[in-house]
Amino acid sequence: MERWNNRIAVVTGASSGIGAAIVRHLATRGLVVVGLARRVERVEALRNEVDAAAAKLIHGLQCDMRNEAEVVAAFKKIEAKYGPVAVLVNNAGIGRHSSLLAEGSSHDARDIIETNVLGLVNATREAFRSMKANGGDGHVFLINSIAGHRVPSVLSIPMNIYSPSKFAVTALAEVYRQEFLSMQTQVKITSISPGFVDTEIITSEMAEKLKNMPRLKADDVADALIYCLQTPPHVQIHELTIKPVGEKV
Template sequence: MERWSGKVAVVTGASSGIGEAIVKKLVGHGMKVVGCARNEEKLKKFASEINGKGKGEMHPFKCDVKSEENILKMFQFVKEKFGSIHVLVNNAGLAHFAASLLAGKTELWKDMLDVNVLALSICTREAIQLMKASNVDNGHIFNISSVAGHVISSMAPFYSCTKFAVKALTEGLRQELRAVESHIRVTSISPGAVLTDFGFRAVPGLREKNVDLGSIMEMLKSDDIADTVVFALQAPPHVDVNEIIVRPTEGDVGKKLAPLLQKKA
């Protein structure tokens, strides 16, 4: 990881969970990390906790990735402050498990498409254009996807749709980069159940029913996913780690969660 020390990274969805863990890990390895999210207060608090403890530094930036204008402002900030970017982690994502295909609300479908697919694509475009403009040909793009992008989730088929799109976008990007003889690498990381607030936001009924996700099974931790980012980054330049799937050893939390929710209904 020493070759990334002093280099610039952008991490979306950086105010909590997996994004927060990735920022902390990259800063710990000496990188200058622009962490973006909607909650500016949380970002600044997080930055104050980790800055000054090593060579790396976090730069908080308020950005709602559903707004292309916000994204463009963020990359303009990166260009003006650092002149370039070397790593992008498209971590921001959301799910609405109540948005079924039979009766889901259009605004919830659009919400998932805007964040999981369009924002990811816009951030990727802007990052690569800045890399090219600053002659960075050894950058790295990460898409934090989901096992739901490999196996259709019966609990959230539309969410699965957006993550299948991420899988296609990741491979499509790799092919486009190779076609122009670029050495920018692309990695998709697909976590299974991770113990964060993501599940509570995706299924509001979990809090209403006082479901303790941690007691159902031993789930993945945010640091586990951050470690996979480091694993791919530290691979030699000639090694392109395209896809990583990380699951809890105990299996699929969805199968254990469904009967529990029905029981408590």
């Protein structure tokens, strides 16, 4: 991890759950972490959950990942204030569990695609531009899902276009691997696909239906990311699947 000490990491969707855990873990290991979120005050509150040294390394910046102009402006602010981006964690993602795709309006589907796919694409473009211009190394993470490899049953919990959006993330990981290589950079790409994770995205209705299902903690996913980040420069973990013991899907 020494090569990342005091370098800049950007985490999207950093206000809660997996994103918040990743912010804490990165700052504890000496990276300067900028968390992008709509609820920026919750990112700043993460300073209270780490030691004093790590607290000084956590910064929040308000950004709606659905808004391309906000994403571009956020990365410009980060570079101007903190320096070039070395690590990007594309964690921002939403699901809509209120309507079937075959019956619902396009509003939910649009929100999911704009956040889970286009927001990721815009953030990766801006981070990669910074990485390429400043030494040509770095690490881009895509927080994916097992739903991006296999469509879960939608009979009990409608998922709308969530699973297709995560299939897109799986494909994007390979697209980026080839593109980063073709531009002769040393930028790594890693897709992390967790199983069921206990986070705020689980509604009370869902919690009742899934109460007996094994689950991961957000810190488990953050631990997996740190494992990938600390690999030697010549090692790239392209895809990592992490499930709780006992998960059947």
